[in-house]
Amino acid sequence: MPQQNYLDELAPAFTPLLAIKEASRCLFCHDAPCSQACPAQTDPGKFIRSIFFR
Structure with a gap:
C-alpha cells in the first residue's frame, strides 16, 4: 500500500469561477x-x- 501524506488535498481546490x-x-x-x-468557529x-459580491 502506498504511503499517504496527511497534508495531501483530498479534493482539488476550487477555481475562482467555480x-x-x-x-x-x-x-x-x-x-x-x-x-x-x-466546527472552525x-x-x-x-x-x-x-x-459572491467580489
Whole structure:
C-alpha cells in the first residue's frame, strides 16, 4: 500500500469561477445554520458573501 501524506488535498481546490458559482447557491440566511454548525468557529456566510459580491 502506498504511503499517504496527511497534508495531501483530498479534493482539488476550487477555481475562482467555480468558487463564485458555489457561492451563488447561498441563501444569505439571517440566522445562518452554516455559521452555527461550523466546527472552525468561523462565519461561512461572511466568507461566501465576500466571494459572491467580489
